[in-house]
Amino acid sequence: MSSFYDLAPLNKKGEPFSFSQLKGKVVLIVNVASECGFTPQYKELEELYKKHKEAGLEIIGFPCNQFGHQEQGTDEEIGQFCKLNYGVTFPILKKINVNGAEADPVYEYLKSQKSGIMGFKGIKWNFEKFLVDRNGKVHDRYSSLTKPHSIENTIVSLLNEKAAL
Numbered sequence: 421m422s423s424f425y426d427l428a429p430l431n432k433k434g435e436p437f438s439f440s441q442l443k444g445k446v447v448l449i450v451n452v453a454s455e456c457g458f459t460p461q462y463k464e465l466e467e468l469y470k471k472h473k474e475a476g477l478e479i480i481g482f483p484c485n486q487f488g489h490q491e492q493g494t495d496e497e498i499g500q501f502c503k504l505n506y507g508v509t510f511p512i513l514k515k516i517n518v519n520g521a522e523a524d525p526v527y528e529y530l531k532s533q534k535s536g537i538m539g540f541k542g543i544k545w546n547f548e549k550f551l552v553d554r555n556g557k558v559h560d561r562y563s564s565l566t567k568p569h570s571i572e573n574t575i576v577s578l579l580n581e582k583a584a585l
Contacts, residue, residue: 423556424439424442424447424529424552424556424557424558425439425440425442425443425556426439426440427439427525427526427529428440429482429513429514429516429524429525429526430513430514431511431513431514432495432496432498432499432512432513432514433495434514437480437511437513439526439556442478442552442556443556444476444554445476445477445478445554446472446476446477446478446551446552446553446554446575446578446579447477447478447479447480447551447552448465448468448477448478448479448480448549448550448551448552448568448571448575449479449480449482449526449530449549449550449552450465450479450480450481450482450547450548450549450550451481451482451483451484451516451518451527451543451546451547451548452481452482452483452484452491452502452512452546452547453483453484453485453487453488453490453491453546453547454483454490454491454493454498454501454502455488455490455491455492456487456488456490456491456545456546456547458545458546458547458564459546459547461547461567461568462502462505462506462508463506464567464568464569465479465481465508465510465568466506466507466508466509466510467568467569468568468569468572468575469509469510470509472575472576472579475579476554476579477575477579478510478511479510479511480510480511480512480513481502481508481510481511481512481513482512482513482515482516482518482524482526482527483495483498483512483513483514483515483516484515484516484517484518484543484546485515486517486518486519486520486543487545487546488546490546491515491546495514495515498512498515499512518543519542519543527543530550530558530561531543533557533558534550534558534560534561535561544563544564545563545564546564547564548561548562548563548564549561549562549566549568549571550562551571551574551575551578553578553581554578554579554581554582559574559578560574
């Protein structure tokens with residue numbers, strides 16, 4: 421992939437979700453799981469989304485079952501869980517792999533743009549986060565331990581920057 425906006429992962433119905441529709445937005449991408457100790461982060465993610473959506477924030481969840489088999493449901497079950505338990509209104513796309521030979525191209529791209537701690541490229545656990553600026557550049561990468569509210573100031577700063585034309 422030559423740019424973030426060339427990516428088109430599948431939504432939970434198996435249809436392309438073109439990242440070209442995200443041009444000019446600040447995007448937070450998170451690999452999620454329903455049965456993880458970090459699952460309550462959905463609440464903070466949704467709060468951030470509701471608070472900053474109108475200013476141009478988009479949050480996208482990618483369910484993944486690669487860490488402790490903590491996301492075993494179908495795409496439909498995952499979506500229902502998120503909505504019923506955390507009121508999630510941001511997009512939860514099709515379940516994917518984030519590491520290995522079958523890693524989704526979105527995660528291959530993100531990992532190529534921003535390494536984790538000590539240069540580690542792989543995703544270490546559920547709820548790692550990638551923050552992408554209004555120009556499609558990966559601004560930062562956050563571990564599972566990073567609570568969504570703790571990066572709100574960075575999100576606001578990126579929202580206040582204008583996209584390059």
